Amino acid sequence: MPGAEGLTYREDYFADPAAWRGLVNLLHDTFGIDVGQLDRLGGPDPTSRAFAYFDEAGVCVANFSLFSMPMVIDGRAVRAVGYQSGAVRPEWRGRGLYRDLMQRAFAWANAAGCELELLLTDKPALYEAYGFRAVAEHDFKGLAPMADSGVAKGRLLDLDNPGDLALTTRLLATRAPVSSRFAVTRQGEMFLLSAVFDGDIRLSYSASLDLIVAWQMDGAEFKVLDVVAAKMPPLSTILAAIGTTATEVTVCFPPDKLGWEGEALERRPHAGLMIRGNVSLIHPLALSPMAGF
Ligand SMILES: CC(C)(COP(=O)(O)OP(=O)(O)OC[C@H]1O[C@@H](n2cnc3c(N)ncnc32)[C@H](O)[C@@H]1OP(=O)(O)O)[C@@H](O)C(=O)NCCC(=O)NCCS
Incomplete structure (x- = not known):
């Protein structure tokens, strides 16, 4: 992909401890959180699928992940996915890396037949372009x-x-x-x-x-x-x-x-809920903060 010269695209790499550590470092440096704590809590969600670019030194410079998030909505079981861990290191921004990773993840979810896609963000404009809409939570x-x-x-x-x-x-x-x-x-x-x-x-x-x-x-x-x-x-x-x-x-x-x-x-x-999909919602609603991602 233009803009990704010198980078290696990797998907579904959590089983490689060095690559997993690369994501932990990216999220720490971007958001100040330590998802490495999952190692002692039982490991990352086995349904997670990560889409990422790594540089020649093995540094994870960009990532976007999804995970299966089965839900019940208005009494019905819904096949949903959540997107998370979206970040690009500052020196690699503005080259289309995130757009590329989002599109790969969206295509994967689509091919998997998911009915509803959810994310939490403080940058709704970024996702509105892809048909996501903000949902008020109460x-x-x-x-x-x-x-x-x-x-x-x-x-x-x-x-x-x-x-x-x-x-x-x-x-x-x-x-x-x-x-x-x-x-x-x-x-x-x-x-x-x-x-x-x-x-x-x-x-x-x-x-x-x-x-x-x-x-x-x-x-x-x-x-x-x-x-x-x-x-x-x-x-x-x-x-x-x-x-x-x-x-x-x-x-x-x-x-x-x-x-x-x-x-x-x-x-x-701080980060509002956005969804995409043809599922009718009954308001008022909210996702438990413990299910936040
Ligand atoms: C937001 C972020 C992931 C964008 O990464 P990037 O590689 O620079 O993005 P891209 O170059 O691929 O741009 C993709 C699109 O998003 C748009 N975009 C980029 N940053 C944006 C922002 N802050 N708000 C709204 N849109 C934005 C771009 O204009 C581009 O639009 P286009 O496809 O219509 O041209 C990156 O700035 C980042 O890591 N920020 C800090 C962490 C963060 O906010 N993550 C998102 C959490 S929901």
């Missing part, structure tokens, strides 16, 4: 229901503890979607990364219910971010598992399975 805020008195307070998990990590991984593999309106069906790696990236996120485990609640105090706001369970319990049970005395709660996913309703308030994220 959180749900309201009075907390009385916590279920028959449910004991859970314990906090520590993902540095191998037993807690194994437990979390087990539950993520068999989880039910948090919502029938809009939710991921299976997505473990993003949950684990989100939890280690943000030290304010707490994971409460209820042994009697065998479920994990991801939650956070955001200033004075008490937020339920995600629930990992084989069957979604009502909000009163979730609050008991956390052991909170909060009188108000913000639920960061559509609460249709919670036996509770809150006022929908538009989220103002």
Whole structure:
């Protein structure tokens, strides 16, 4: 490709430790995040497919990845992919490398028969040109229901503890979607990364219910971010598992399975959700922050 002289195109290279390290370095240098933490969390998502250019020294100079992101939308199973890890090193920008990698990834998703494509970005104009449209996300805020008195307070998990990590991984593999309106069906790696990236996120485990609640105090706001369970319990049970005395709660996913309703308030994220595909959405909706990518 013109503009890529001296570079080598590589696809699906995560099994090569040096190349994987190259991507980790690119994302660290571009976004200041360490996705190398996935190595101790069970490895990258096996459905990931990366499209990249490497220089002669083996430095990853440009990358764009996709991963399978099965979802339930309005009660229907949807074959979706998420795009992530899009970056080009500054000295290689403006030559069409990203355009080339995006087009390769879009073509791959298309050939694989995916129905919906999702990404999160602070540069919507970049993707509008390819038919992506921005979708507003809402959180749900309201009075907390009385916590279920028959449910004991859970314990906090520590993902540095191998037993807690194994437990979390087990539950993520068999989880039910948090919502029938809009939710991921299976997505473990993003949950684990989100939890280690943000030290304010707490994971409460209820042994009697065998479920994990991801939650956070955001200033004075008490937020339920995600629930990992084989069957979604009502909000009163979730609050008991956390052991909170909060009188108000913000639920960061559509609460249709919670036996509770809150006022929908538009989220103002740094990187907004964009989608492409012929799938009708029921608003208001949001992707759990733990499924963010
Ligand atoms: C955004 C980024 C990936 C673009 O890489 P690049 O190799 O310079 O992009 P290209 O030269 O292939 O340009 C591709 C297209 O995107 C457009 N574009 C580039 N940067 C853009 C920006 N910041 N906003 C909107 N459009 C942009 C180009 O004009 C070009 O449009 P065209 O195809 O109509 O000519 C790169 O600047 C980068 O890594 N930025 C920091 C990380 C980042 O923001 N990643 C995207 C996360 S969603």
